Amino acid sequence: MKKIGFVFLFICVTISLQAQECIAFDKLITEGNTYYNNADYRKAIDCYTAAWLDCPARSKEARTKINTVYDKIEKLRTEAQDAEQKAKQLVDILMPFEAKADPFAYFWKKGKTELLNFNYKEAYTAMLFAKNAEKIPAEQKDSVAKYYADAEWYNHLYSLATEYFYQNNFEKAKTYFKEIADKNKADSLSLFMYKASIDPTESDMVKVEGDEFIMGDSTLGYIEHSVKLTTFYISKYEVTNAQYARFLNQYTTEHKTEPEYTDSIAEWFINLEGKSSAEMLCGIYMENDIYKVVQGYENRPAAYISWYGANAYCRFYKGSLPTEAQWEYAARGGIYNVETLHATSLLYSGSNDIDSVAWYYSNSDSKTHPVGTKKPNELDIYDMSGNLWELCLDWFSSDYYQTCKDQGTVTNPAYMEGDGVRLLRGGSWSNFGSNCWSAYRYYGFPEYRYNYCGFRFLRNP
Numbered sequence: 479m480k481k482i483g484f485v486f487l488f489i490c491v492t493i494s495l496q497a498q499e500c501i502a503f504d505k506l507i508t509e510g511n512t513y514y515n516n517a518d519y520r521k522a523i524d525c526y527t528a529a530w531l532d533c534p535a536r537s538k539e540a541r542t543k544i545n546t547v548y549d550k551i552e553k554l555r556t557e558a559q560d561a562e563q564k565a566k567q568l569v570d571i572l573m574p575f576e577a578k579a580d581p582f583a584y585f586w587k588k589g590k591t592e593l594l595n596f597n598y599k600e601a602y603t604a605m606l607f608a609k610n611a612e613k614i615p616a617e618q619k620d621s622v623a624k625y626y627a628d629a630e631w632y633n634h635l636y637s638l639a640t641e642y643f644y645q646n647n648f649e650k651a652k653t654y655f656k657e658i659a660d661k662n663k664a665d666s667l668s669l670f671m672y673k674a675s676i677d678p679t680e681s682d683m684v685k686v687e688g689d690e691f692i693m694g695d696s697t698l699g700y701i702e703h704s705v706k707l708t709t710f711y712i713s714k715y716e717v718t719n720a721q722y723a724r725f726l727n728q729y730t731t732e733h734k735t736e737p738e739y740t741d742s743i744a745e746w747f748i749n750l751e752g753k754s755s756a757e758m759l760c761g762i763y764m765e766n767d768i769y770k771v772v773q774g775y776e777n778r779p780a781a782y783i784s785w786y787g788a789n790a791y792c793r794f795y796k797g798s799l800p801t802e803a804q805w806e807y808a809a810r811g812g813i814y815n816v817e818t819l820h821a822t823s824l825l826y827s828g829s830n831d832i833d834s835v836a837w838y839y840s841n842s843d844s845k846t847h848p849v850g851t852k853k854p855n856e857l858d859i860y861d862m863s864g865n866l867w868e869l870c871l872d873w874f875s876s877d878y879y880q881t882c883k884d885q886g887t888v889t890n891p892a893y894m895e896g897d898g899v900r901l902l903r904g905g906s907w908s909n910f911g912s913n914c915w916s917a918y919r920y921y922g923f924p925e926y927r928y929n930y931c932g933f934r935f936l937r938n939p
Contacts, residue, residue: 500533503540504718507921509542519547525592531606544711550673582611586622593629597669597773602633632658639671644768646728656726670777678795679937681721682860686808691889693806694879695917703883703889705803712800713935714810715849716779716861716868719761719771722748724771725791726762747787749927757845758929777848779866779932780808785900785924788869788933797937799871801892802919804936809863810914811856825915828855828863832911836864842907862904863914866932867922870901874921899923906930922934 510525523544530540589604605626608614614622639654652675658668673681688708694700726743752760760782761775792798799807809827828835835855837847842864850860862868871879873896882888899921905914908930913920922928 479521494841499611500536500777502520503529503533503536506532507540507543514547514550519551524549529539531636549898572799580613582608582614585611586618589625589629593625593632595774596662596665598629598632598636602629605629611889622846626658630663636668639668643671643675643724644727644770646724646731666721667774667776670718670849671720671771674718674724674776678725678935679797683711683935683937684714684857685939686710686712686804686812686857689807689812691810693803693882695915698915698917700917701879701883701918703879704887705807705882706887706889707803707807708890710804710939711783711937711939712801712859714854714859715789716866716932716934718777718849720776722780722783723762723771725770725794729790729794730767730769743787746784746925747790747927748784749782752927752929754929755844757843775849778846779849779861779867781846781929781932782927782932783869783931784927785869785922789871791933792935795935795937799869799933800936801890802870802872802901802903803891805862805868805870806916808859809855826911827885827916828853828860832863832914836861836911836914837904837907838864838914839908839910844907846907863916864905864909865907866904867902867906867909867920867928867930868904869922869931869933870903872901873897874899874901874919902931 505698506525506529513522513525526540526543530537585604585608589608590599592601592604609622609626635658639651639658642654643651652672655668655672655675657853659665659672659717686709688710690704690706692702693705694702696702700741730743748760748762750763752761759772761772761778761780762769763772789799811828826831826832826835831837833841835852838853846865849865852860854860855862872893875893875896878893881892902920902922905918912918
């Protein structure tokens with residue numbers, strides 16, 4: 479049975495403890511009563527808690543309501559002693575009783591844990607209750623005050639930043655996200671929300687100088703052939719959940735009067751219900767017609783994306799998916815023997831040691847990982863081996879390499895006349911090391927939204 483810590487969601491309203499006017503108190507109490515009568519105890523507690531924050535002068539009344547809910551839950555827990563299934567349904571609600579013996583210790587520990595996880599909203603909630611606990615050890619009062627002040631500051635700025643981000647006001651959003659990331663250097667989640675607030679055509683794009691090279695690998699049974707590429711820019715990281723959520727909101731805003739376009743998102747672009755394990759969810763969900771990122775998934779690569787969804791993202795920002803040739807050239811680091819035009823002998827993108835550059839079957843724990851957490855290749859590009867297979871622009875053809883060889887040196891090749899399946903490159907969290915070689919080819923149906931497929935963005939100079 480999975481236990482989830484006590485969480486105050488503040489879905490009703492969040493108003494500063496210092497507020498002098500009890501503007502929403504009665505309304506929140508009434509809403510809480512409605513939720514209580516409908517046996518929605520979590521939301522009842524949320525409303526009563528928000529009422530307490532709105533009007534400290536009437537906090538006793540709100541706390542009495544909260545205790546009433548606790549008593550009701552305690553009664554239900556007793557009744558559920560011999561009903562395992564019912565107990566499972568109640569487990570989320572019952573967690574707060576761990577706080578009854580020592581409320582300060584419970585909320586103090588929870589607040590610090592949430593701060594370490596960059597979950598500022600819940601950190602602020604927990605620290606607020608720790609600060610207002612009746613029995614705070616004298617030697618910890620200064621620490622509590624400091625942690626509370628930090629949590630309050632982070633929560634305030636993060637709330638503003640995300641509100642602007644989901645309103646497509648990226649100029650304001652990036653200002654606040656950067657302020658958070660600058661203060662908390664460890665906060666990679668806010669950092670990647672900041673990156674997602676920047677124009678995707680400019681954010682972490684790596685210039686790849688064009689050249690001629692030998693594509694393919696005879697040891698894998700692939701025909702080696704000469705290819706010439708012109709210069710292009712490719713994203714340093716796989717497109718993240720934060721970036722893809724931005725796209726979905728901009729796309730639906732632009733096409734909101736065209737239902738046939740917005741309806742295609744759920745059907746063709748992304749599987750919002752995607753879940754292969756408790757640790758491998760789709761990192762994007764919808765709330766009030768806005769696409770949002772699951773907390774903690776901001777910097778993980780966007781999975782459950784179809785080829786159509788990846789292609790739509792790239793075209794929306796006036797770019798494209800990389801062709802297979804561009805992808806391989808970038809993955810190999812752009813390092814070739816000038817006489818033979820053959821790439822370096824590295825098996826993976828950046829190393830012969832797969833564990834140093836890739837998340838794959840043996841080290842991934844059956845899930846994706848934040849982008850950029852392994853070493854980059856020679857061009858400072860991350861995760862071209864492992865984490866997620868990367869969709870390419872081309873259709874797959876087992877004969878295309880021979881066709882290219884027969885034509886001599888081909889400039890900017892791309893197999894666009896095919897049908898059936900699209901090319902995938904790089905391997906994923908679920909694959910063995912041999913599938914993560916820089917030259918390895920794979921494929922998938924363009925409409926499928928796999929839990930092991932992602933992509934990166936390419937644009938021309």
